[in-house]
Amino acid sequence: MKIGLLGFGTVGSGVYEIVKSTSTCFFDDIEVKKILVKDEKDKVMDIITTDAEEILNDKEIDLVVEVIGGIHPAYEYIMKALKNKKSVVTANKAVVAAYLKEFTKTAYENGISFEYEASVCGGIPWIKSLEKVKRIDEVTEVYGIFNGTSNFILDNMTKEGYEFQEILKKAQEKGYAESDPSADIDGIDIMRKLLITSSLAFECEVPEKEIDVFGIRNIQKTDIEYFKNINCTVKLIAAGKKYEDKYCAVVEPVIFKNERIEAAVPQNFNIGTIYGKTIGELKFYGQGAGKLPTGNAIVQDIIDIIEVNGKLKERKFENKLTKDSSLISGKYYVRVKNEEFEKENSDIIEKKLENSGNLIYITKKIDCQTMRKTAEKYIKEGIFYARFED
C-alpha cells in the first residue's frame, strides 16, 4: 500500500520513522510515496512536495495520513482524499471533532476507511478499544485524563509545590505546552477529545456547545494544598454519561482520593475509563502525545486498514439523546475573591471554610452545568472550582 503524508512535523516524522525502521511482517506492504510540507526549504528528500494535489490526485496512493493540524485546509484535504477513494488516517482532533459525522459518511459512501485513533489519547489504543467494547456492550460511561499538558502542570504543582505560572513556564520550555497555552489549560483540547469519544460511545451527535468546559487556568497553590491536606489529588477530567435517552458531557477539574488510580497518573500521561454492562470497568493508560507514541497510533490505524482489506465498519451517530446535566453532579470546592458570591449563591453553599484570606466554599450536591453557570461571572476575577468524585 502506497501512502501520502500530509504534514511532516513531529507526528508526521514519527510515522515516517516507524514505517522506515520497523521490520514486522505488517510492513512488507507499506511504502511512503509522497510527503507534503509547507516550505520549499523543507524539500530535503525527492519524495517531498509542497503541492497537496500531487498527493490527493495520485492514483497510486491508496491512503493519506493527515497530520497538518487545524481545521483548514485539513478539512478540504481530507474530503478530497476520501472522494478520490483514498482511505484517511488522522491525528487531528480539531478537524475530527468538527466533521466526524461528515468524514465517516463520506468514507463509507466511497468504500474506504476513515480512522482517527491518534486524535484521542495519543498512543493509547482508546478509539479501537471503545469500539471493541461496543461490539458486545452498551457503553454507559467514559471518563479520563485526556490532556497531558494539564496533567503535567497539576502533577508538578502537587508533587513539587510549584505555583501555576511557574510550572506552566517550565512546561513551555520543555515543549509540553504551546506558547499560547489556552487550548490545554482552558480545556479546549480535552473537550474535543471528549466530543469524539462521547459521539462514538453513545452513537450520537454531541454539539460542542452542549459540553460545559472549565479548565485549570485559575488554579493556585493554595487549592492544591487544600486537596493535599484532605489526602486528595485534583485532575482535569473529561466525562461523559448516558442513561436511557439522556446524556451529559463535561470537562472540569475533579478531586480524587489519593487511593484512586486517577490520582496516581504522573507527568504527561493519559488514562481513560470505559464502563460496559458485561465487561464492567476497563482502564487504558499510556502516552497521550509525543512523536513516536502518536506515530505508532497512526501506523496501527494503517495496519488495521490493510488488515480489514475493504470490509468496512459502518459507524453511526443516530441516537437522539438530549442533554441532562444531572447525570454528572456532586459537591464542589469553590474558591472566589468576591464576597458577593456567598450572597448570590447561598442556596447551593453547604459550608464555608477558613483559609488564610481566601473565600472557600463547599457546595451542596449540584449538577455540573449549574456549577459552570454559577462560576461564569467570576471567571475573570479568578474563581476556581473542582468537583469531588462521588
Next chain:
Amino acid sequence: MKIGLLGFGTVGSGVYEIVKSTSTCFFDDIEVKKILVKDEKDKVMDIITTDAEEILNDKEIDLVVEVIGGIHPAYEYIMKALKNKKSVVTANKAVVAAYLKEFTKTAYENGISFEYEASVCGGIPWIKSLEKVKRIDEVTEVYGIFNGTSNFILDNMTKEGYEFQEILKKAQEKGYAESDPSADIDGIDIMRKLLITSSLAFECEVPEKEIDVFGIRNIQKTDIEYFKNINCTVKLIAAGKKYEDKYCAVVEPVIFKNERIEAAVPQNFNIGTIYGKTIGELKFYGQGAGKLPTGNAIVQDIIDIIEVNGKLKERKFENKLTKDSSLISGKYYVRVKNEEFEKENSDIIEKKLENSGNLIYITKKIDCQTMRKTAEKYIKEGIFYARFED
C-alpha cells in the same frame, strides 16, 4: 456460526447469557448449538448433552468454547476439535500454559483459529492488546497484577488491617478464593498467566521450571505495617523481561511506592503493563475474573474469529532465549524467624531492622533467582520476602 460449549459452570453460563441477550450486529451470526455438562441432572435444556463427542464430531459446529478447566480431558477435547477443523476458544490457563505451542501449531495446520484471551486477566483485552503492540514494536517488558484473589487479600490486609488467615477465610466465603487456595496464594495461577504472556511477548518457549515463584502464603500483618510506614504497598507481581537473547520471568511480591498506579489497584482487579520501543508504556486495567467479564473475553474471541474470516495469524515461539535472572533484580525485604539466616547470608544482607521480635533484613541489590534460592530452606518456617521496585 454454530458453536458448542464444553462446560456450563460460571464462565460457560456467562458466555451463554451474553450470546443470548446481546443484540449488536455481531450476534446475528452466533448460535449456541450444544452444551456439554458432566451430570445427567444438569440436562435442563434440549441442547445440553453429557457426551463430548456429540459436540466434537458435529459437522455443523464451527467453533468450540472450552471452559471445563484443568488439563484432562480439556487437552484431548481441544486437540480433537482442532483436528476436526473447529476453531477453539478457551479460558483455561492451565491447559494453555501446558500446550500453547502444540495448540497453536495444530490450529494453524488445520486452517482454523485457537484463541485464549480469557485465560489471562479475565475481561481485560490483554492478549489481543499485546499482539497489537507487537505488530509494530518489539516488546521488552511485561508485568502486572494478574491474580484477583491475591490482590483482594493484600488490598484488604493493607486497608482494613486483617491478618492473612482472616481475610483468606473471608475471600473463601465470598467465592473469591477456592477451598484449597494454593493456586492463588502460592502464585501457581499467576505463573501460568505469566508463562502464556511471556511466550507471546518474547516469541519463545518458556519452560515452567524456569519461572521462579514465591507467593503470599507467609505474609503477615507485621509486613504490611512495615510497608505502610514507609508509604508503600505490596502486590503479588508477575514480571517478564527480555534483553537481546536473554529473558527472565518471575512471580514474587513487589513493594511499590504509594504514588504508583499498581499500589492503587483495589480489591480483585487486575492490571498489566507492556513496554514497546515506540509506544512506550501501556497499562490495561479491569476485572480479572467473574462470570460476565470472562464470558465477555470469550465472546470477543468468537467475534474476532468471525471477523478475520479464515485469514489466520501465524503465532511463532521460535526465539531461542536463555534465562538470565539478573534482568530482574533489586533490594529485598526479608522477614525470618531463624537466626541462622543472618549467619548464612551475610554476603547479601545490607541492613538489619528492629521490629518487635521479628528478624527483618534489607538485602543488597540481588537477582530474583538468588533471592528465591536463598529463601528455599526457610519457607516451611514462614519466611516472607518482597522486592523493592527500582
